[in-house]
Amino acid sequence: xxxxxxxxxxxxxxxxxxxxxxxxxxxxxxxxxxxxxxxxxxxxxxxxxxxxxxxxxxxxxxxxxxxxxxxxxxxxxxxxxxxxxxxxxxxxxxxxxxxxxxxxxxxxxxxxxxxxxxxxxxxxxxxxxxxxxxxxxxxxxxxxxxxxxxxxxxxxxxxxxxxxxxxxxxxxxxxxxxxxxxxxxxxxxxxxxxxxxxxxxxxxxxxxxxxxxxxxxxxxxxxxxxxxxxxxxxxxxxxxxxxxxxxxxxxxxxxxxxxxxxxxxxxxxxxxxxx
Numbered sequence: 001x002x003x004x005x006x007x008x009x010x011x012x013x014x015x016x017x018x019x020x021x022x023x024x025x026x027x028x029x030x031x032x033x034x035x036x037x038x039x040x041x042x043x044x045x046x047x048x049x050x051x052x053x054x055x056x057x058x059x060x061x062x063x064x065x066x067x068x069x070x071x072x073x074x075x076x077x078x079x080x081x082x083x084x085x086x087x088x089x090x091x092x093x094x095x096x097x098x099x100x101x102x103x104x105x106x107x108x109x110x111x112x113x114x115x116x117x118x119x120x121x122x123x124x125x126x127x128x129x130x131x132x133x134x135x136x137x138x139x140x141x142x143x144x145x146x147x148x149x150x151x152x153x154x155x156x157x158x159x160x161x162x163x164x165x166x167x168x169x170x171x172x173x174x175x176x177x178x179x180x181x182x183x184x185x186x187x188x189x190x191x192x193x194x195x196x197x198x199x200x201x202x203x204x205x206x207x208x209x210x211x212x213x214x215x216x217x218x219x220x221x222x223x224x225x226x227x228x229x230x231x232x233x234x235x236x237x238x239x240x241x242x243x244x245x246x247x248x249x250x251x252x253x254x255x256x257x258x259x260x261x262x263x264x265x266x267x268x269x270x271x272x273x274x275x
Contacts, residue, residue, distance in 0.1 A: 027250070033243040042239040055244035064219060065227065071216075072224040073252065074137055076205040079144035083201050084194065086145070087152035092182055094153070095160035096168075106157075109150040117147060121214045128215060139215045140223075144205040152197050159193030160186070195260040203253050224249045 029046075034055060036048035059065045094106060120143060128139040163186060171181045187194065212223040228249060231242035 030243055030247055030250075033239065034247040036240040036243060038238050038240040040240065042237070052240075055240045059244060059248065067220060068222050068224045068227045069248070069252075071137070071221060072206055072212075072249075075140045075144065075223065076202050076252075078137065078141040079148065079205045080198055080202045082141065082145045083148050083152050084156075084198050086149060087156045087197070088182070088187070088194070090153045091156035091160050092186065094157050096165075106154070109153055113147075113150045117210050120146065121210055124211075125214055135216055135218055135221050140211050143211045143215070144208055147208075148201045148204055152201055155197045155200075156190070156193065159190045159197075163189050199253075199256050199260055202256055206249070206252060 032047060035051040035053065036042070037050060037052045037054065040048055040050065094102065124139050124143050125134075128134040128136075133139050167185050167189065168181050171185050172178075176184065207225065209225040209229065212225050213229075216222050216226070224245070228242065228245045231238045231245065
């Protein structure tokens with residue numbers, strides 16, 4: 001029996017390693033291809049014929065190329081914070097209170113996520129121009145917030161539904177206000193779900209392209225997705241530049257995943273009520 005269990009563990013371990021390698025293969029290929037020279041013809045070989053650090057050197061030595069990464073970070077962080085705050089409050093209301101039209105509103109939120117982003121971009125573009133906010137962070141942050149908020153509300157509501165109400169009732173009996181209950185009891189317990197939702201909203205905003213090209217028309221304000229797209233022109237594709245910028249654009253998401261690990265673990269034991 002022990003020998004059989006040992007063999008089973010080996011099989012499971014090998015299977016997981018194979019799955020991990022398959023998942024990492026595209027990313028490893030992207031990393032290797034980022035060292036491809038700009039004049040190295042991509043159709044000739046899947047891997048670079050010779051390697052160079054020139055692509056990374058050009059990016060880090062150019063202030064014009066570092067600026068888009070900063071712009072994307074400002075927009076992604078701003079939209080994520082606003083989305084999560086609104087989603088937390090809305091999800092708490094949907095989870096804890098029952099009112100007329102509640103189910104209809106929840107269903108409407110699901111359908112709202114299918115709203116064409118292009119129509120929203122046109123309306124916001126006109127408003128941004130008339131209010132003098134065109135070519136600023138504001139319309140980008142608002143647009144991404146509106147697009148991602150329905151998903152965030154539904155996801156956070158699911159997390160809220162799994163939190164026992166006894167925690168809140170005990171805190172209310174002890175004299176805490178409803179606001180204090182949300183921030184001191186609900187948020188610590190819901191940290192894993194909030195962190196997962198937040199990182200997903202961040203990635204959606206970071207990778208967004210339509211709004212980035214609609215509300216920004218200057219080199220100083222362009223986002224990283226616009227920089228990546230600039231490698232593709234009517235005269236050809238600079239694959240070395242394309243792979244390098246795409247590789248660097250993936251780094252913030254990786255850092256976010258690493259950073260939230262401790263919050264996910266801490267959220268499993270936080271927020272309890274003392275007996």
